[in-house]
Amino acid sequence: MHSTRLAEALLDRTAAFATTVAGADPDTRVPTCPDWPLRVLVGHIGQAHRWSADIVRSGPAPVPDPRDADPGTPDEWAAWLRDGAEDLTKAALDAGETPVWTFFGEQPARFWLRRMLHDTTIHHADAALATGAAFTVAPDLAADAISEWLDVLSDPVTASLNPAFAELRGTGQTLRLAGGDSDGDGDGWLITRTPDGVAWTRAAGTADVTLSGPLQDLLLVFTRRLPLDRVTVTGDRGLAEHWLGHTAA
Known part of the structure; x- marks a missing residue:
């Protein structure tokens, strides 16, 4: 942007x-x-x-x-x-x-x-x-806010700023965010929890758990402003709950 x-x-x-x-x-x-x-x-x-x-x-x-x-x-x-x-x-x-x-x-x-x-x-x-x-927030701004937050969470420095973020490391577990409205890119976000930390890309595909809904709701759930039930959760709900439980800014 x-x-x-x-x-x-x-x-x-x-x-x-x-x-x-x-x-x-x-x-x-x-x-x-x-x-x-x-x-x-x-x-x-x-x-x-x-x-x-x-x-x-x-x-x-x-x-x-x-x-x-x-x-x-x-x-x-x-x-x-x-x-x-x-x-x-x-x-x-x-x-x-x-x-x-x-x-x-x-x-x-x-x-x-x-x-x-x-x-x-x-x-x-x-x-x-x-x-x-x-x-309300425009879809392109909601999408960029999600990407920016993932940029923060995926940087190696972040775990030193907040030890809870270190709990986002994993062994290949995947989460996907799928927006139901246009964000100018369209494929959603695919997040992978690796032993070294969080990795992410704008991509379609399957994941262990997928959160889907309007981009504004996805943003507010992903930043812990709305409950998880505000979006549709498909797959391993516990994985989504663990992620949200360790991403308080």
């Missing part, structure tokens, strides 16, 4: 997030982020965008605590969120192909646009679940 598309989508997703939290009680608990009230979720989004922009401009920085973020009063949230997203998009587009620091080694700055776009998308779903608002 081109940097310009990622930047536009980040601004759109941030604006949608801001609309979802507008007028909500800051102390509303977020069921899919159970340790956070809504004001901390808002703080995390704006803080993460600014943190990523600082990394693009200046290099690595300590991961901030979202409880330390100060998004202001609820009537200031929308402008604060917009400013953070605009800061990141400007920093990333200005950097172009210049390599910048990431957890997984130096990469072009669009890494942070993509990471923050999909983090914002999933947390938009969190906000919608907390407030009862509607949530």
Whole structure:
């Protein structure tokens, strides 16, 4: 996905997030982020965008605590969120192909646009679940969010960041995600659990377990925002449950 598309989508997703939290009680608990009230979720989004922009401009920085973020009063949230997203998009587009620091080694700055776009998308779903608002995501963005999450899980560095991810290693067990709507690629995702970690490809074929359904539902189940029963599970349900039980970000 081109940097310009990622930047536009980040601004759109941030604006949608801001609309979802507008007028909500800051102390509303977020069921899919159970340790956070809504004001901390808002703080995390704006803080993460600014943190990523600082990394693009200046290099690595300590991961901030979202409880330390100060998004202001609820009537200031929308402008604060917009400013953070605009800061990141400007920093990333200005950097172009210049390599910048990431957890997984130096990469072009669009890494942070993509990471923050999909983090914002999933947390938009969190906000919608907390407030009862509607949530939708375009199929191409849902598909790229799944691919990006698999990129994270398949990188050897990831298990050192969260030991639970090391439990995703296996001896050749396979999972398949099959979207029921167009994602611009069409074949779904075939995931293999190897002794060295997770491997994946965009491919059709059979697997030990297949999760199928609309791409939005697949994304939200795969990121543990909706229960497994929201999609159709064919094959070894226990394998799917084990995967989801060890992929909490």
